Amino acid sequence: MNPMRRRSGDLSTPRAGGLSLGALRPSPDGDVFGRFSEEVARFFGTARFLVAQTIMVGFWILLNTAALFNAIRWDKYPFILLNLMFSTQAAYAAPLILLAQNRQAERERASVEEDREVASRTQADAEFLGRELSSLRITMSDVVTSEDLTSAVEQVGDVLSRLESRIEALMSGAASPNATTGASAVGAPAANPADPSVSSTGSAGSSTATSAAEPPSD
Numbered sequence: 001m002n003p004m005r006r007r008s009g010d011l012s013t014p015r016a017g018g019l020s021l022g023a024l025r026p027s028p029d030g031d032v033f034g035r036f037s038e039e040v041a042r043f044f045g046t047a048r049f050l051v052a053q054t055i056m057v058g059f060w061i062l063l064n065t066a067a068l069f070n071a072i073r074w075d076k077y078p079f080i081l082l083n084l085m086f087s088t089q090a091a092y093a094a095p096l097i098l099l100a101q102n103r104q105a106e107r108e109r110a111s112v113e114e115d116r117e118v119a120s121r122t123q124a125d126a127e128f129l130g131r132e133l134s135s136l137r138i139t140m141s142d143v144v145t146s147e148d149l150t151s152a153v154e155q156v157g158d159v160l161s162r163l164e165s166r167i168e169a170l171m172s173g174a175a176s177p178n179a180t181t182g183a184s185a186v187g188a189p190a191a192n193p194a195d196p197s198v199s200s201t202g203s204a205g206s207s208t209a210t211s212a213a214e215p216p217s218d
Helices: 030-044 047-065 067-072 080-141 146-187 196-213
Strands: none
Touching: 030 047, 030 080, 047 080
16 A cells, blocks of 8 residues: 555544544533632632731741741742742732632623613513503593593583572462462452342443444444
């Protein structure tokens, strides 16, 4: 087989098998490591850490500078080992703090998105309620209310009172002529049938009325 012969197939995909870089790449749990970084960053920002570090540095300098402890000096001036420890601490603290800040930013972003969704749903609900109230107000404008019934009853009462007053006025007006006629009839003297003058006067009057009623003859 010719070793210079090109391999057939798709050259854009690597061959299966063999040792890949993905197998050697560490894959720690992001959530666990993120919580650890937040705990470390939270501890670095406390007064307890500052006081403990200050006491440790003071003892470190005292034990490495005092003449009483010449036999146990392990880091003489200019304290190279102490500077190395501080450099190592800063090298690890900065990424941990940045990781904690990134997780906090992600939480704030998620909270902002949730608040935006809640605000949009609240606005949609408020608009829906406004439309429903408007339609209900339009519907209720055609419905008879208790105030409308009260005003209608008052109007009917006024009309009935006016009709009653007119009927009373008409009845009083009709009763007054009858009273006048009765009074005149009572004031006239009654005719006595035994009185001859009255009978002659009545007969004369009747004959006169009869002659006046007959037409003249030719």
